[in-house]
Amino acid sequence: MQMRDLYQQKRTTAAEAMRHVKNGDFIVVPTGVGEPPALLTALSDQRRDFLDVKVGQILAMRKYAYLDPETVDHVRHVAFFYGGASRAGGQAGWIDFIPNYFSEIPAQIERGQMAADVVFSMASRMDDEGFFALSLGVDYTMAAVAKARAVVLEVNPNVPYAFGECRVHISQVTSLIESDEPVLEVGLPKIGPVQVAIGKYVADMIEDGSTLQIGYGGIPDAVVMQLTHKHDLGIHTEMIGDGILSLVECGAVTNRRKNYLPGKMIATFALGSKKLYRFMERNPMLEMHPVNFTNDPALAGLNDNMVAINATLQIDLLGQCGSESLGSAPFSGTGGQSDFVRAANRSRGGKAFIVVPSTARNDTISRIVPVLSPGTHVSTSKNDINYVVTEYGVAQLRGKSAKQRAKELIGIAHPDFREELTAQARLIHLL
Structure with a gap:
């Protein structure tokens, strides 16, 4: 059968595609803008027809109607990482959470530790050989495609066809629907003077020639703004966004000096503007790969001079980073922070930066604390921490004793809190 005939045979509507979902199923959805809006809207509309269906995803972007505390016995969201659409439900307890390292989710799916009965995903148009690209969110979705009973794609001409291990063949697809809505655009975060100082x-x-992993947020983007004069930077990251695109456009990123996969930018999901999505279209400079490739510390660490830049919410005087909760209240998730901190530590010449404003709540709370708040989820351990940066300076902790770390961190805390931190450090015998 010709590819186009097979395509037409599998074409259906979003409402009809819900017949592939059975009670008790676990539906896997890609990261961020890779989520398929028409399919998730149809699931929301029919949610009361199901029992015990779960939707697993990192970083839900839209608050679909199925994100409803009144219907969680029918369809429940299971977060691998909380975002704006899922955070309140996670804190209230009606959205569930699976702790994870981003890099290990595919292996957990392959081993059956995480279910993958159905896949819902956005996809590019089909090429002449019958392949679609899941370019916006490759992540764990490719592992789920290999495992799932049903693969349902939302085919959209606005989804870029990217290179890399992100392609699904029409023979692997159970059903597909078509949509032409613009891909959701995500703007750059707000950057203030504190972020600029840290950046x-x-x-x-x-250094020139470094390979970068840049997380999402005001401080990472403030770093990007100040790299435009650098030369021959490379990219090996989990997220490609408009900040990285700006470094390509100004000539700072060339990937020429990468010793691992030279000439190629590597990422696992995209989050940005229409301009970014157009840049991704059949661009030989960029490859989108599953997260067990992009985020594997052993593989990413093969890049010499690997630089990882990630943010935290709170750090204690030993260097433990609480990057994903406010006390016991969940806020985000581990994501790729631990993956890339470890990758940079393995890299020859690598540097792992944890960036954090020194205070919160209008300078009334120090983010550098003697001990983490009760219930805080530790994202980067004291054994993995390297550089910590606030607007007051840089503390290099790797290889330092507990007492040396306390002194270093107090030195970059907000001046208003240094005396109190010193007193508390003495009470717990760190000074």
Whole structure:
């Protein structure tokens, strides 16, 4: 049968595609803008027809009607990482959470530790050989495609066809629907003077020829803004966004000096503007791969001079980072922070930066604390921490004793809290 005939045979509507979902199923959805809006809207509309269906995803972007505390016995969201659409439900307890390292989710799916009965995903148009690209969210979705009973694609001409291990063949697809809505755009975060100050410290320590992993947030983007004068930077990251695109456009990113996969930018999901999505279209400079490839510390660490830049919410005087909760209240998730901190530590010449404003709530709370708040989820351990950067400077902790770490961190805390931190450090015998 010709590919186009097979395509037409599997074409259906979003409402009809819900017949592939059975009671008790676990539906896997890609990261961020890879989520298929028409399919998730249809699931929301029919949610009361199901029992015990779960939707697993990192970083839900839209608050679909199925995200409803009144119907969780029918369809429940299971977060691998909380975002704006899922955070309140996670804190209230009616959205569930699976702790994970981002890099290990595919292996957990392959081993049956995480279910994958059905896949719902956005996809590019089919090429002449019958392949679609799941370019917006490759992540764990490719592992789920290999495992699932049913693979349902939302085919959209606005989804870029990217290169890399992100392609699904029409023979693997159970059903497909078509949509032409613009891909959701996500703007750059707000950047203030504190973020700019932190960004300058980090940018000054990034050498020409370094390979970058840049997380999402105001401080990572403030770093990007101050890298435009650098030369021959490379990219090996989990997220490609408009900040990285700006470094390509100004000529700072060339990937020429990468020793691992030279000439190629590597990522596992995209989050940005229409301009970014157009840039991704059949661009030989970019490859989108599953997260067990992009985020594997052993593989990413093969890049010499690997630089990882990630943010935290709170850090204690030993260097433990609580990057994903406010006390016991969940806020985000581990994501790829631990993966890339470890990758940079393995890299020859690598540097792992944890960036954090020194205070919160209008300078009334120090983010550098003697011990983490009760219930805090530790994302980067004291054994993995390397550089910590606030607007007051840089503390290098790797290889330092507990007492040396306490002194270093107090030195970059907000001046208003240094005396109190010193007193508390003495009470717990760190000074």
